[in-house]
Amino acid sequence: MMRKLALSDDILLAVEKPARYLGNEINAVYKDKESVDIRFAMCFPDVYEIGMSYLGIQIIYDLLNARDDIACERVYSPWTDLDKIMRERNIPLFALESQDPVKDFDFLGITLQYEMCYTNILQVLDLSGIPLYAAERSEEDPIVIGGGPCVYNPEPIADFFDMFYIGEGETVYYDLMDTYKACKKAGESRRAFLEKAAKIPGIYVPQLYDVSYHEDGTIADFVPNVEGIPEKIEKQVVSDLSHVIYPEKPLVPFIKVTQDRVVLEIQRGCIRGCRFCQAGMVYRPNRERSLEYLKDKAIKILTSTGHDEISLSSLSSSDYSDLPELTDFLIDYCEKKKINISLPSLRIDAFSLDVMSKVQDIRKSSLTFAPEAGSQRLRDVINKGLTEEVILKGAGDAFRGGWNRVKLYFMLGQPTETQEDIFGIADLANKIALEFYDIPKEDRPGNKRVEIVVSTSFFVPKPFTPFQWSRQCTEDEFRDKQRYLSNSIRESLNHRSIRYNWHEFHLTELEGILARGDRKLSEVLVNAYQSGCLFDSWSECFRNDLWVHAFEKAGMDPAFYVHRERGAEEIFPWDFIDAGVTKAFLRREYERALDEKVTPNCRQGCSGCGCRVYGGGVCYEA
Amino acid sequence: MKLRIRFSKKGPVKFIGHLDILRYFQKAFRRADYDLIYSQGFHPHPILSFASPLGVGLESEGEYMDLEVNTMDSPAVMLERLNAQMAEGIEANCYSVLRDDAKNSMSILAAADYKVCFRDGRMPCDRTKMEEMIEAFLACEQIPVEKKTKKNLLEIDIRPMIRTLSVKEDGSIWMQVSAGSAANLKPELLLESMFCQNGIAFDPYALLITRLEMYAADADGRLVPLSEYQAVSADKLSVCSKEMEA
Incomplete structure (x- = not known):
């Protein structure tokens, strides 16, 4: 039947x-x-x-x-x-x-x-x-x-x-x-x-x-x-992720979906503490799953689904302690079974280049760096512990190893950003190209040219991050930043090797409003929905005019939610949540950001964020 | 070793398109632990091919795919292993081991049998009228129809592509028509043309079409089911769940 x-x-x-x-x-x-x-x-x-x-x-x-x-x-x-x-x-x-x-x-x-x-x-x-x-x-x-x-x-x-x-x-x-x-x-x-x-x-x-x-x-x-x-x-968390249920028989859809592969979550949380990153704050403390657990699950899930690809999932895979052992195991198992391995969110270094050369076709794949900001000063502000030296070294090694495509991800509009910081994006892309052209022609990989793709998104301050007090740029400011970067790239020496992609700013404004909004917004949402807004994350469906009207009808000013620097004492709509990271820690981090001070990651030293109370993970590593 | 597997596709899975069925089987063979032969390169994929894509919305008793394996168990065990991994509505029902020089089913396909039912009483005329229409239709020496290709409209004569056409007691229409790369006639096109000839409105959504079998032509031009063509053995599913009518 x-x-x-x-x-x-x-x-x-x-x-x-x-x-x-x-x-x-x-x-x-x-x-x-x-x-x-x-x-x-x-x-x-x-x-x-x-x-x-x-x-x-x-x-x-x-x-x-x-x-x-x-x-x-x-x-x-x-x-x-x-x-x-x-x-x-x-x-x-x-x-x-x-x-x-x-x-x-x-x-x-x-x-x-x-x-x-x-x-x-x-x-x-x-x-x-x-x-x-x-x-x-x-x-x-x-x-x-x-x-x-x-x-x-x-x-x-x-x-x-x-x-x-x-x-x-x-x-x-x-x-x-x-x-x-x-x-x-x-x-x-x-x-x-x-x-x-x-x-x-x-x-x-x-x-x-x-x-x-x-x-x-x-x-x-x-x-x-x-x-x-x-x-x-x-907030409730699992303190031991190596003794917890994991779907061993996940659903296998008929039609191609975005993640058409086995997803193996190797850890939760992140030790890094980038100040713009909500996931890095709310999923604290960082907790790794044991190597044995992951090996067991990988085999079981590949067998039960028949997928021909497995992907490691985490906020920063390179920080997983047993990564070399895990990748060795997977490479060995998957080669026999003709299964592809995909390794997103790896930091580019000698180890990752070696692993990637084993699992991907170098000629067809690209390297990804996410410096998020163009200058060292701004990278210090956002606590992104990636230096220009490391990026250039990684890119140089990669080019000598056979890669010739690089993707770079940045955000525009982070706190304290100046034109110099934006110029730094174009400058960094140019320097990466120089790194390539410094290699003698006969030793260069591929078609003897490098392809660099610079992508920028617009920064949206999120709850439970040090930047939750920060104002979000207006659409005009975003537009100016984007134009300035676009011009800077066009004027750089190697502009022919650099392509620039950017995001839509209307969506960013709305995302910002909803991210830090309060209960008063429910009326706006109902107005928007009733006037026909649906699938707003799909640019072909997004109707900015209807949203503008929805705010007007409710008599609400969007600027209140996004373009205002919030006071240190302000009660936020999300303050009733205890997410582990304390408001005092986040404020301290915001002030350190404004002072351009870097905070060490969880393995280098505890910064007292408040997540030790969960009794597990990186906070209790020997 | 070259293999050919026949399978049925019925119920909700009729809405799964051809390429998705290909991906489905790639995964199903892995789950069933078939020792498939893979292509070379960084992203190897199993060497799988289908006789003829089945349109979305059509059901089938007789779909065919060809594959190659390094090693295998007995056909009965192989069928059982594969069927243990099937979603509802898909069932492998015949397992043929082919000669080493066998050609792939896509290239030898010559004809197919179809049964067409009308959904919940949406038969556009009574059975007698249908019989008359079919008789008159088959009496035509030529049946020109316009066929849309990717680039333009083509006028083709479908009469030579119709081998048999009849209506059964229950009002279902049965046909055997040309299929494959040389000449391919879709049952919808045949019926549209016949209804059009009689001034009857054609509603494609009213049809529930089932492909029943696919054939290759032997040296004498006789039709042989793909499961038996150039086959060393052809083992049908022993517990037959389907109602194969003559």
């Missing part, structure tokens, strides 16, 4: 990539809904190919389905073509496995990976027939829970969620499920469950907290409105 689909054949034949809506992938889990107590719909609010590439959902999917009393299924945003059809014909949004409406589930979990997916959250709720505002939901509606990196400031979307989970998925979900099950059995109300859940570490129930504001729009007070729930929500 074949599964029945939620969509008719006519609809599936009419939409682009019908495979997005079928389920039926290898390693998908099907359970009889009568045999479970809890049905959990796990949603990535973007198109299938993006959502399927994300390890976090696989972890939760695996974790919840490991229990006999829970069935976890998946939900993605229908692409615009199907979205239109579903609205016209009143077809409710469904989960892929059972093809049942999302509204029939006990939970709707939504992962929050980037701010630009917020209108898609509203789409998912709307198409599911769930009221957008949590306060308007009835006993019949699923509990809507959010998780993922954006929960480190969930306030712009707080009104749409019954709860958020702040922390890593592996730790608290079972407690939450048990609490729910007990409440359901006892016939308790939605409200009673929410109040109980709010006492579970890491669970934040926005309705149970009241916010009051000063006249200038900043927060005056943020307090619980019921007894017995914590004032601060503590």
Whole structure:
């Protein structure tokens, strides 16, 4: 008996990539809904190919389905073509496995990976027939829970969620499920469950907290409105990542997705402490998985999926202690099995060049450096411990080793940036080219020319980083910086070898607003969604005019959220979260940044960020 | 060793396109631990080829792919291993070991059988009318149709490409038509042309098309199922889950 689909054949034949809506992938889990107590719909609010590439959902999917009393299924945003059809014909949004409406589930979990997916959250709720505002939901509606990196400031979307989970998925979900099950059995109300859940570490129930504001729009007070729930929500982390569940049978999609390979997460967190980087702060402390654990998982996952590629995932792979042993093992295993290895986020040095020459075709691959800033001064400000000397040495070694393509990543608009710093980007690219042309012609690799690609993004200050106080540049400032860099590159000696790519600045402005926004923004989001904004992270879908109008309609000034330097004493919308790194540490780091002082990484010395309390990882290395 | 595997594709997987099915099988063979022969180079890939891409939305009882292996177990075990790794709706149903000099199925494909059903009562006319239409259609000496190519519209005569065409008791239409690189006729095009001749509106979404078998032509021009052509052995799935009609 074949599964029945939620969509008719006519609809599936009419939409682009019908495979997005079928389920039926290898390693998908099907359970009889009568045999479970809890049905959990796990949603990535973007198109299938993006959502399927994300390890976090696989972890939760695996974790919840490991229990006999829970069935976890998946939900993605229908692409615009199907979205239109579903609205016209009143077809409710469904989960892929059972093809049942999302509204029939006990939970709707939504992962929050980037701010630009917020209108898609509203789409998912709307198409599911769930009221957008949590306060308007009835006993019949699923509990809507959010998780993922954006929960480190969930306030712009707080009104749409019954709860958020702040922390890593592996730790608290079972407690939450048990609490729910007990409440359901006892016939308790939605409200009673929410109040109980709010006492579970890491669970934040926005309705149970009241916010009051000063006249200038900043927060005056943020307090619980019921007894017995914590004032601060503590981030939950796994202290030992070598003895924890990892999806050994991840889903294998039919259609090509962004990450069409085995993703092996070798560690969490980062020892580096770059001051712009939110992931580097909120995922502290750095915790490595053991070599034995990783070897075991790599083989199991390659076998269960049949993938022909494996990629190591971490914020900075080069800092993983057993990297040489791990890569030796993988190279040996994968060569026999004709499996490709991809090694992103490696620092370019003798070791990594050696490893890369073994796993990639040098002629077709490029080297990636992420100096993030063009001058040493600004690199010190952002605490990016990469020097020009190291970059030039790495590039020179690489050119002599056979590479002739280099990618360079920078950010424009970081605090204290001057024209000199921007000029430094062009200058560095030029010096890398010189490094290549200094090699005698007959010894140069490839077609005797070097290809350098400079990419810049615009800096967005994020919560829980030392730059959370900093103002974001205006669109005009960004435009000027970009023009200046473009001209500087054009005027450099080796401009023929350098290509320059840049990002859109409208998106950056909105990302900045949502990243550090507060609860007042929910009205703007609803306005934007109702006027047709959807898939904002897709440049072909992004409608800046509609967003401008959405702010005007709500009588809100975007500049308040982005273009203002925040005061040292200001209460931020995300201050109710205890993410481990203390506000005092972050402020100290901000001041050191302005003094152009570098802070050592976690292995060189502890800077007292506050994450020792988690009792594991780099803080306790011998 | 050259192998040819026949498989069925039914249900939701009918919406998975040809290239994705290729990728699907590459992974499935790894999971089934087939000792495939790979191409050379930095990014080796298994040497796999299909007889003919199946359009999105079509079902099939008889898809074919060719592959090469270094070593193998008995056909029954190989089929079992592969079928243990299949998604719902895809099932390998015949395993042929080919002669070393066997040509690949794409190059020898000559004809295919199709069954066309109409979705939930969307048959555009009754069975008697359909029979009359088919009779008149087959009586034509030439059937010119316009066929869209990548560059332009081409007028072709499809009559020589139709070997058989009939309607069954249940109202389904069965046909055997030319397939392959020399001449290829899609059932949709045939039906569109026939309906058009009779002034009946053609709704491609009403059709549920199933490819049943594919053939090569032997030296005498007789059609031989690809599973048997240039084959040393052809082992059909012992537990037959499909209803193969005559």
